[in-house]
Amino acid sequence: MTKIEGVSEKHTEILTDYLTFLRKQLYTITEYCDDGKYHDFEEVLEDIVSYYIDFKKYAVHDEQSMEEWLYMLPNLAMYSFMGFLAGIKNKRNIIVVDRIYENVMMSTMETIGLISDAIQEDKELNI
Numbered sequence: 001m002t003k004i005e006g007v008s009e010k011h012t013e014i015l016t017d018y019l020t021f022l023r024k025q026l027y028t029i030t031e032y033c034d035d036g037k038y039h040d041f042e043e044v045l046e047d048i049v050s051y052y053i054d055f056k057k058y059a060v061h062d063e064q065s066m067e068e069w070l071y072m073l074p075n076l077a078m079y080s081f082m083g084f085l086a087g088i089k090n091k092r093n094i095i096v097v098d099r100i101y102e103n104v105m106m107s108t109m110e111t112i113g114l115i116s117d118a119i120q121e122d123k124e125l126n127i
Helices: 009-030 037-059 063-088 094-126
Strands: none
Touching: 009 037, 009 063, 009 094, 037 063, 063 094
């Protein structure tokens, strides 16, 4: 996977931890799926990370764009993951999918909160 670089070391760490969490959830839900499902979503994650990197390079020119970029990765990954879960949900795995859905939603909200806290701390230190 492409190396992620956040606005700070803490931001990078938060994003890396979040993607690791998503991969663990992905492994759990695809363990009994058709071959290749794990790698299918890995490709999606790689595209999201590439978009995230490109967005910073080419689109971040002001404070509003920077704020969008700060939260972009967890938001795009979460929505993509939810779509993936909807696509593989069936009668045999509905309980696991629903549990993972909740786990991912909660983790995403926590991640956004951690990013907000880290950004606020950075602003306070620079004052």
